[in-house]
Amino acid sequence: MTRLLKEISASDPLSIAEQKLIIDTAIKENKERPGAVMLVLNEVQGKIGHVSPPMQVYIAHKLNVPLGQVHGVVTFYSFFKTKPRGKHTIKFCLGTACYVAGVPQLIEKAKQMLDIDLGETTPDGEITLEECRCVGACSQAPVVVVDEEVQGKLKPNKFPQVLKKVQKPS
Ligand code: FES
Numbered sequence: 397m398t399r400l401l402k403e404i405s406a407s408d409p410l411s412i413a414e415q416k417l418i419i420d421t422a423i424k425e426n427k428e429r430p431g432a433v434m435l436v437l438n439e440v441q442g443k444i445g446h447v448s449p450p451m452q453v454y455i456a457h458k459l460n461v462p463l464g465q466v467h468g469v470v471t472f473y474s475f476f477k478t479k480p481r482g483k484h485t486i487k488f489c490l491g492t493a494c495y496v497a498g499v500p501q502l503i504e505k506a507k508q509m510l511d512i513d514l515g516e517t518t519p520d521g522e523i524t525l526e527e528c529r530c531v532g533a534c535s536q537a538p539v540v541v542v543d544e545e546v547q548g549k550l551k552p553n554k555f556p557q558v559l560k561k562v563q564k565p566s
Pocket residue numbers: 489490491492493494495529530531532533534535537539
């Protein structure tokens with residue numbers, strides 16, 4: 397445990413006093429409650445935005461539960477992220493209608509333009525690319541969700557405009 401804490405990167409929330417305090421408080425407040433693992437993970441995800449692998453080890457250790465239990469919850473629910481997300485999120489609907497209507501080509505375009513993969517964030521911390529399930533706008537396929545806004549009937553040649561809008565200085 398001590399070895400792990402020495403090895404974590406300087407950008408991990410465990411290395412940042414304010415964020416570590418959030419984790420420790422969540423653990424302290426929920427440790428004795430039933431469903432403590434889920435309660436702590438929810439709190440940490442909500443306040444910090446992700447639960448990195450070192451955070452999972454730390455939480456498991458402090459709650460005195462096997463790491464597999466914490467890791468199992470984090471990987472089972474898509475709500476939990478293991479890496480920090482960017483300021484903006486672009487999600488690609490992988491539902492059948494969108495898939496057939498050309499979402500794979502949109503994803504390719506995005507990956508090419510940003511030079512990152514799905515699930516990754518641009519090095520400047522601005523944009524995260526993610527996949528999502530059907531958002532109920534199948535008649536608008538292919539659909540992407542930019543932050544919370546659904547954009548339909550999107551063709552790869554229009555994707556640069558989507559990006560431009562997101563990247564404009566606010
Ligand atoms: S399949 Fe994409 S919105 Fe339904």
